[in-house]
Amino acid sequence: MAKSRIIIDCDPGVDDAIALLLAFASPDEIEIVGITTVIGNVSLPLTTRNALRIAAMAGRQDIPVCAGCSRPIILPRVQRGASVHGTDGLGDLGMPDATHPAQSRHAVDFIIDTILREPGEITLCPIGPMTNIALALIKEPSITTKIKAIVFMGGAAFSPGNTATDAEFNIWIDPHAAQVVLSSGIPMTMFGLDVTRHATLTKARFDQLERDASPIMRTAIAMMRRYGSGDPALHDPCVTAFLIDPTLFNGVDAVIEVDCDQAGAYGRTRAVENGDGKSQPVHVITEVDDERLFQLIDQRLRLL
Ligand code: RIB
Numbered sequence: 001m002a003k004s005r006i007i008i009d010c011d012p013g014v015d016d017a018i019a020l021l022l023a024f025a026s027p028d029e030i031e032i033v034g035i036t037t038v039i040g041n042v043s044l045p046l047t048t049r050n051a052l053r054i055a056a057m058a059g060r061q062d063i064p065v066c067a068g069c070s071r072p073i074i075l076p077r078v079q080r081g082a083s084v085h086g087t088d089g090l091g092d093l094g095m096p097d098a099t100h101p102a103q104s105r106h107a108v109d110f111i112i113d114t115i116l117r118e119p120g121e122i123t124l125c126p127i128g129p130m131t132n133i134a135l136a137l138i139k140e141p142s143i144t145t146k147i148k149a150i151v152f153m154g155g156a157a158f159s160p161g162n163t164a165t166d167a168e169f170n171i172w173i174d175p176h177a178a179q180v181v182l183s184s185g186i187p188m189t190m191f192g193l194d195v196t197r198h199a200t201l202t203k204a205r206f207d208q209l210e211r212d213a214s215p216i217m218r219t220a221i222a223m224m225r226r227y228g229s230g231d232p233a234l235h236d237p238c239v240t241a242f243l244i245d246p247t248l249f250n251g252v253d254a255v256i257e258v259d260c261d262q263a264g265a266y267g268r269t270r271a272v273e274n275g276d277g278k279s280q281p282v283h284v285i286t287e288v289d290d291e292r293l294f295q296l297i298d299q300r301l302r303l304l
């Protein structure tokens with residue numbers, strides 16, 4: 001399978017961190033052309049700080065990190081209770097800060113410039129709210145036909161959400177952005193809660209990870225233990241695992257609609273028969289071989 005050349009748009013976030021580490025550990029399957037950050041699990045300064053910290057921990061200071069949007073398109077970010085990601089977004093472990101800076105270019109401009117420079121080559125992997133992706137499509141519509149694919153974590157097509165309005169968090173933070181992206185017609189693969197809630201961290205799996213763990217693994221395990229106490233599902237790593245081994249997953253095609261009604265199920269996504277007749281179907285992942293997925297994560301993290 002040809003190597004995937006990707007931009008990861010993220011809101012680290014512990015599961016974002018594991019998704020990044022999995023990608024760093026898989027250079028034969030994934031080339032990370034850039035990391036862009038967005039508000040989500042924590043504020044934009046913190047998601048950007050965390051992306052830099054994770055890249056530095058893996059020795060990948062060579063990968064450009066560009067900060068993006070600090071708020072959703074329409075509604076300001078709604079504060080939610082104590083995050084499963086901790087106050088700093090990475091489990092409050094006191095991880096050292098990176099010594100290299102983020103790039104000065106805005107994430108939206110980095111995405112546009114990269115797609116225009118390498119048409120048909122780049123897969124976008126949003127694993128947080130889709131604000132940066134939506135604004136890139138709005139600012140430079142010509143990239144719509146030049147993006148190879150979008151593989152994202154977000155939404156729930158056939159199952160309940162994980163926020164108050166039965167929405168999934170990434171979409172709930174910015175449903176308007178999700179609507180722009182989902183209606184773009186770009187070839188898309190969706191990792192919603194339908195599948196990611198089955199990527200669980202069990203005690204047995206923690207015990208396996210602990211055996212002969214490297215220093216990086218020990219940090220990742222400590223993050224996951226803090227995170228796992230609130231949400232034992234590794235949502236975001238499903239995206240990078242798919243790029244490494246798509247046979248881990250199965251799915252169906254469906255048109256996905258987003259509820260943007262503040263008085264309704266704000267942020268909820270649902271698969272519909274044919275929707276508005278305008279939106280293209282999305283490939284919705286519904287099944288995972290979670291044991292093989294975990295073995296892949298364990299095997300690859302040991303390479304770092
Ligand atoms: O609902 C799970 C998603 O919300 C994950 O991307 C997690 O990092 C949070 O952003």
Ligand code: CA
Pocket residue numbers: 010011012013015016040041127128236
């Ligand atoms: Ca995330």
